[in-house]
Amino acid sequence: MRFARRAERIEPFYVMEVGKAAAQLAREHAHGDRPMVFLNIGEPDFSAPPLVQEAAARAVRDGRTQYTHALGLDDLRERIANWYAERFGIHVPARRIVVTAGASAALQLACLALIESGDEILMPDPSYPCNRQFVSVAEGRAVLVPTTAAERYQLSAAKVEEHWTDATRGVLLASPSNPTGTSIHPDELRRIHARVQDRGGITLLDEIYLGLSYDETFGHTGLAIDENVISINSFSKYFSMTGWRLGWIVAPDALVPVLERLAQNLFICPSTVAQHAALACFEAESIAEYERRRLEFRARRDMFIPALNDMGLRVPVMPDGAFYAWADCTQACEKLGVQGSWDFAFEVMKRAHVAVTPGRDFGHAQTSRFVRFSTANSMAHLQEAASRLAGLLH
Numbered sequence: 314m315r316f317a318r319r320a321e322r323i324e325p326f327y328v329m330e331v332g333k334a335a336a337q338l339a340r341e342h343a344h345g346d347r348p349m350v351f352l353n354i355g356e357p358d359f360s361a362p363p364l365v366q367e368a369a370a371r372a373v374r375d376g377r378t379q380y381t382h383a384l385g386l387d388d389l390r391e392r393i394a395n396w397y398a399e400r401f402g403i404h405v406p407a408r409r410i411v412v413t414a415g416a417s418a419a420l421q422l423a424c425l426a427l428i429e430s431g432d433e434i435l436m437p438d439p440s441y442p443c444n445r446q447f448v449s450v451a452e453g454r455a456v457l458v459p460t461t462a463a464e465r466y467q468l469s470a471a472k473v474e475e476h477w478t479d480a481t482r483g484v485l486l487a488s489p490s491n492p493t494g495t496s497i498h499p500d501e502l503r504r505i506h507a508r509v510q511d512r513g514g515i516t517l518l519d520e521i522y523l524g525l526s527y528d529e530t531f532g533h534t535g536l537a538i539d540e541n542v543i544s545i546n547s548f549s550k551y552f553s554m555t556g557w558r559l560g561w562i563v564a565p566d567a568l569v570p571v572l573e574r575l576a577q578n579l580f581i582c583p584s585t586v587a588q589h590a591a592l593a594c595f596e597a598e599s600i601a602e603y604e605r606r607r608l609e610f611r612a613r614r615d616m617f618i619p620a621l622n623d624m625g626l627r628v629p630v631m632p633d634g635a636f637y638a639w640a641d642c643t644q645a646c647e648k649l650g651v652q653g654s655w656d657f658a659f660e661v662m663k664r665a666h667v668a669v670t671p672g673r674d675f676g677h678a679q680t681s682r683f684v685r686f687s688t689a690n691s692m693a694h695l696q697e698a699a700s701r702l703a704g705l706l707h
Contacts, residue, residue, distance in 0.1 A: 321682060322449050326442060327674045328353065331658060335668035342666065350698040352444065352686045353668040355491060355637065357610075364593040372589035379585060383576040384569070385412020385561070388586045390684060392595045400524075411572050414583045416521045416547035416560035420444060422579070423543060423562060424451035425523070427515050432482035435519075437468045438676035439639070439683070441491040453482065459678035463496040463627035467637070470504035477508070483515030483538055483677050488535065489522040492685040493639040494530035494614075494632025506538050518544050518546050521560070522635035524551025527611045531633045540565050548587075550635070551603060552594045557587040589632045610636050613688045613695055615643045619643045619701040624706045638686040645706050651679040665701040 332353055339349035360366075372378065384390070390407040397405040413419040420443075428434065430452035436445060438457035445455030458476050460466045474482060484505065488496040497505070504517045518535045523546060526532030535542045547560040564572060576582070595601055618628050618638050625644040632638065642657045651660050654671040661667050668688070672680030688695060 319450055319452070319526070323446050324442070324637060328442075328670050330364075331668065332366070334659070335662055338662060338666070340508045347666045347701070348702070349605055349666045349668055350664075350690065350694050351696055352688070352690055352695070353670045354553050355550075355687050355689060356549065357553045357606070357636070357689050358691055359606050361552075361554050361557070361590065362597050362599050364551075364596050365554065365590045366595075368593040369586050369590035372586050377585065377589055377643070381582045381585050381588060383573050383580070383582050385410070385583055386592075389592055391675055392592055396595055397536065397563075401534050403534065409540070409566060410567060411546065411562045411564060411569060411576065412583050413560045413576065413586060414580050415558040416519070416545050416549065417443065417447075418471050418511070418558075418576075418580055418583075419479075419494045419545045419547075419560045419562045420447040420517075420519070421450065422572050422575050423517055423545065423564075424448055424453065425575055425579075426568060427517075427543075428453040428482055431480060433478065433480045434478055434482055435468065437466060437474060437490070437680040439466060439485070439492055439672065439677060439680050441487060441519070442674040442676075443486070444485055448485065450528060455482075455485070456481075457676050457678070459676075465497070465569065465630055466493040467495060467497045468489060468500070469501060469507060470508050473505050473508050475510060480674040481512070481514065483509055483517065485519070486535075487519035488619050489526065489632070489634030491522070491635060492670070492672070492683075493636050494522075494635040494637040495630050496526065496528075496633050497535075498531065499537075501535050502535050503538055506542060508533070510541060516542050518542055520544050521547040522550050525607055525610060525636065526634040527607075527614070528633040536563055537602045543568070548591050548594065551607070552591070553603070553606070554587070554591065554594075555598075557584065557590065559587040559591055560597055571644065585587045609692075610688065613690075613692055616692065617686070617688050617699060620703070624699075624703045625704070626684075626706075638688060638690040640684055640686060641682055643682050648706055658684055661702065661705065665698075665705045667701055669687055669697045699703075 672683035
């Protein structure tokens with residue numbers, strides 16, 4: 314059987330491969346005294362709050378399961394617009410909001426609408442691996458630009474200037490970022506966007522962890538800059554609806570009908586039940602619960618990252634959002650007699666029963682030295698993982 318070149322270009326998602334190995338090991342030791350602690354997947358351990366679950370059940374019970382408009386429920390687009398006003402103090406008209414089948418569908422639609430064959434998109438290295446695959450599927454090419462801890466592992470305006478060529482179409486940024494949990498300073502984001510606009514390019518901004526910010530300096534949406542910033546967001550992370558597959562794009566007015574045509578043909582509409590459920594995300598009771606969870610995520614970060622630093626798994630930049638720790642495992646590899654983060658991840662999986670993600674997925678800029686820990690697990694599990702790792706490394 315002959316496969317399309319675009320399919321052959323897509324690399325494996327090694328996070329999932331490591332996850333399968335961890336799950337297999339966990340099954341083999343299911344009755345042991347040290348069950349596997351999973352710190353490899355970026356999924357909140359909280360489920361959707363009660364009002365959201367009740368809204369979903371009510372939608373099913375009342376038969377509100379038919380197709381919606383391809384752009385999403387009007388009421389949901391209005392609720393999202395109100396959230397931007399209440400949370401961030403900015404006016405985002407509901408007409409510019411396109412509800413999608415998860416942030417993944419949002420990125421796919423944006424890339425298909427804006428990227429031509431051969432176009433190059435600048436992205437930071439390290440960065441979330443699937444984002445560059447969306448560019449590839451649209452026949453573009455992701456150009457990974459190495460970043461440093463001093464740059465918070467984010468692109469700078471100077472690096473955008475340095476790497477821009479005649480083939481460059483724009484930038485795809487993430488703030489806060491996976492795998493580092495670091496955000497772009499608002500002033501730097503303005504400078505980047507100004508450079509992109511000067512060259513007639515596009516600024517795509519992945520903001521799916523936006524609500525999970527712990528630092529007032531960084532907890533802002535790039536939509537405050539101007540309406541030409543294209544923001545991708547999701548109900549998965551802050552709103553704890555990972556498996557519901559619901560997200561959205563905020564786009565310039567001219568882009569909305571293009572996204573609509575694509576969505577009509579590729580997806581028909583996002584999940585109707587998930588949309589009705591998501592309406593309840595914005596009730597005062599739900600927002601209060603999300604804020605309680607955000608503070609819990611911050612408390613986990615504040616416990617776990619100092620513990621990593623103490624055992625030689627140094628985190629060069631304290632994450633200001635999301636629920637990740639990007640840790641240099643060079644010293645730990647020397648202690649265990651292994652080479653690089655891939656071998657380190659499997660070694661701690663086997664010897665400490667802690668599943669982590671090696672840096673291999675996230676780019677090429679020294680990523681073989683780093684592992685990503687997810688702090689989306691419970692405080693008890695994080696404390697147990699820290700104890701096991703310390704015992705292994707000390």
